[in-house]
Amino acid sequence: MYNRFLVGLFLSLSLVITTSCKDDVLPKPQGYLSLEYPNNQYKELTVKRPYQFKIPTQSIIVNEKNNWLKIKYPNLKASIDITYRPVKNNLVELLTEAEKLVFKHAVKAEQIIPRDFINDENSVYGSLYEITGNAASHLQFHATDSTNNFIKGSLYFYAKPNYDSILPAVAYIKEDILKLMESLEWKTNI
Numbered sequence: 001m002y003n004r005f006l007v008g009l010f011l012s013l014s015l016v017i018t019t020s021c022k023d024d025v026l027p028k029p030q031g032y033l034s035l036e037y038p039n040n041q042y043k044e045l046t047v048k049r050p051y052q053f054k055i056p057t058q059s060i061i062v063n064e065k066n067n068w069l070k071i072k073y074p075n076l077k078a079s080i081d082i083t084y085r086p087v088k089n090n091l092v093e094l095l096t097e098a099e100k101l102v103f104k105h106a107v108k109a110e111q112i113i114p115r116d117f118i119n120d121e122n123s124v125y126g127s128l129y130e131i132t133g134n135a136a137s138h139l140q141f142h143a144t145d146s147t148n149n150f151i152k153g154s155l156y157f158y159a160k161p162n163y164d165s166i167l168p169a170v171a172y173i174k175e176d177i178l179k180l181m182e183s184l185e186w187k188t189n190i
Contacts, residue, residue: 037172042179045069050084050149054183056176071176076169077158080177085150094150098142101152105135110163117143117181124184128177134163138170139177149186153177 042054049067062070067084085094106112110133117126126143139155155173157166 037168040172040175040179042176042183048187050086050187051151052183052185052187053180055180059176073173076173078155078169078173079158080153080155080173080180082151082153085152087144087146087148087150091144091146091150094144095142098140098152101154102129102131102140105131105137108135109133117141119182119184122185124181124186126181128181130174132163138163138166139174141177141181143181143184145186151184153180 038058041057043057045051045053045055045061047061047063047069049069051067055061055071056073058073058075060072060074062072062079064070069082071080071082073079087094102112109131111131113130113132115128115130117124117128119125123145124143125146126141128139128141131138131140137154137156140153142150142152144150155170155177157169159166163170
């Protein structure tokens with residue numbers, strides 16, 4: 001009887017010691033990163049190009065050759081790189097090349113979401129691609145008038161891609177790209 005008592009006491013003490021030394025696991029409260037971005041304000045593109053659109057006032061324009069542009073966001077360490085190509089009976093080739101560049105990111109992308117854009121009034125037809133996941137570019141777009149002009153744009157961050165971390169900045173710049181596409185006009189005399 002005495003041995004049973006000692007065995008029971010030993011087991012009870014062992015149980016108390018092994019379970020009382022662990023830290024309680026408490027769930028972390030849900031929190032969100034608090035980032036503040038300036039209100040979106042726009043101005044007309046001032047460099048002469050075969051195209052015209054509105055750009056964010058806080059951005060810096062880098063003039064590139066061949067009617068290309070770089071719209072830089074210094075505070076976000078990002079840029080929208082714009083390339084221009086004249087359409088010379090090669091529209092299918094230009095569209096295919098633009099889509100190939102988008103789907104090159106499929107290896108790292110979780111999802112590629114296309115969104116078509118049509119503005120008959122300004123003869124602007126294009127697509128915006130949202131690329132989720134740790135891809136190099138998270139937003140890409142192209143626009144054309146189908147006869148003379150074709151532009152392609154890509155958003156790049158100057159940091160290792162970590163989609164969760166840059167998602168708020170991607171959403172912010174997406175509004176600027178939508179404004180760019182909505183305000184896009186083709187120039188005939190430059």
